[in-house]
Amino acid sequence: KVAAWKDGDGNWYETGLHIFFGAYPNIQNLFGELGINDRLQWKEHSMIFAMPNKPGEFSRFDFPEVLPAPLNGILAILRNNEMLTWPEKVKFAIGLLPAIIGGQAYVEAQDGLTVQEWMRKQGVPDRVTTEVFIAMSKALNFINPDELSMQCILIALNRFLQEKHGSK
DSSP, rough: OOOEEEEETTEEEEEEEEEEOOTHHHHHHHHHHHGGGOOOOOOOOOOOOOOTTTTTOEEEEEEETTTTHHHHHHHHHHHSSSSSSSHHHHHHHHHHHHHHHHHHEEEEHHHGGGHHHHHTTTTOOOOHIIHHHHHHHHHHSSSSSTTTTTTHHHHHHHHHHHTTTTOO
C-alpha cells in the first residue's frame, strides 16, 4: 500500500510499504523468488495501538505463539483490557457472528456498507470503531471507517483468524 498527499503548506508526504503482515503471501513469494527471505526481520507477534486518550501510552494485543489461529487472536483480544471493556468485546463478538457463519458470501455482501455503518447495524458500540478500527482502516486503505467498505475489514479479519501468523 502506498499513498501520497500534500499538506496545507504544499509539502508532499508519502507512505510506502515499510511493514507487512504474515497474511501477505504475494510479497512473501516475491521475496522468495528474489532469494531474500533471510533478510526479513519478523517482529514479535503483537499489535500495538497508541492510546488516543492517553498520549504516549500504548496498548498491546499479544498473540501467543503456542496457540493456533484463531485461538491466538481470541486470547490476544481477551487479555487486553486497556482498549475495550468486556461488554464491548462481547458485543463485537456477537456482531461478527454473521460473518463467521455466513462465510465469503456474507463478506462480499457487505461491500455496500462502511465500517462505521456495519458496526452500528450490528450493535457494536462506536468506541470499538474509534479505539480499534480507525487504526485498522488507516492501515488497510489510508481512510477512515466512515469511508472504508466493511468488506475490506472482514477480508483482513478472516485472514487473521485463519492463519496463525496472519497478523504477525
